[in-house]
Amino acid sequence: MVTIALTLCFLSTLFPCFMSFKKMKEEFNEPSLALFLCLVLYSFVLLYGVVIRECGIAGVQSQVADTITQMGNTLTQFKVIVSVLTLALIIPNVIIGFIIQKTKRPITYSLAFVIVIMCIMSVPAVIITGSNPLVNFFLECCGIMAYFAWVLDLTYKEFCVLGNIYLQAGLCLVSALAPLMLCLRTRKGILKTAFCVINAMLHAAVFYVISVHYWMPLEDGFDLCYRELNQMAAFTGTSYVMVNIIIFVIIFVADIIVNAVIYQSVKRTA
Secondary structure (H helix, E strand, O other): HHHHHHHHHHHHHHHHHHHHHHHHHHOOOOHHHHHHHHHHHHHHHHHHHHHHHHHHOOOOHHHHHHHHHHHHOOHHHHHHHHHHHHHHHHHHHHHHHHHHHOOHHHHHHHHHHHHHHHHHHHHHHHHHOOOHHHHHHHHHHHHHHHHHHHOOOOOOHHHHHHHHHHHHHHHHHHHHHHHHHHHHHHHHHHHHHHHHHHHHHHHHHHHHHHHHHHOOOOOHHHHHHHHHHHHHHHHHOOHHHHHHHHHHHHHHHHHHHHHHHHHHHHHHHO
């Protein structure tokens, strides 16, 4: 049941992959290349989940089963819930495919679509329980981390380090490399190219420092990050949840936007 759901979800990702590849062929640019590679990575994540389950080599699944049992749920109930969630992912996958096909700014509209969906999903909890919307948003992010940890047969801690630290820092670095690649590709002036080089080097330095600081094993990296985030929360007089949102949502998105503005500035004068 779970393998079938993952297979169908994987097949649904081929549509946005194809549309992004088609758009990249029509007019090559750095954002279209980044979008295509991100979608291919997403597709391969689901394919990997299918393969390891079909081959029976998912080692963490026994740990998941033990956890589910301790929570008073049956493994069958867990499989049904995960299968439903996986099948539900098909809908946004297809919608994103149409967004890529129909719009001139597929990355912007796709991100906006995902954020709107997450906000809508948090509304019922806010209305029913009166809980903090930011806390609900944080819990949704945690749920996404947990889901893809399960897909990749990793622990929650392991995927949080890969997803929140390495992947996000890597995406920021890629977004900083995009204007530099445009400068080199279009042979821009020395000043603009130098500025883009400095920007890319700063991002590369941050990525290196983060990678070294939170190096293997992944679970130790998570524990270190958790302690430091709590220390930051205590120092700033805020909460662990708020520090997470500021760093992994606000600063992350702001950095991507800044690099996108730099790219558009270079492109306008290309």
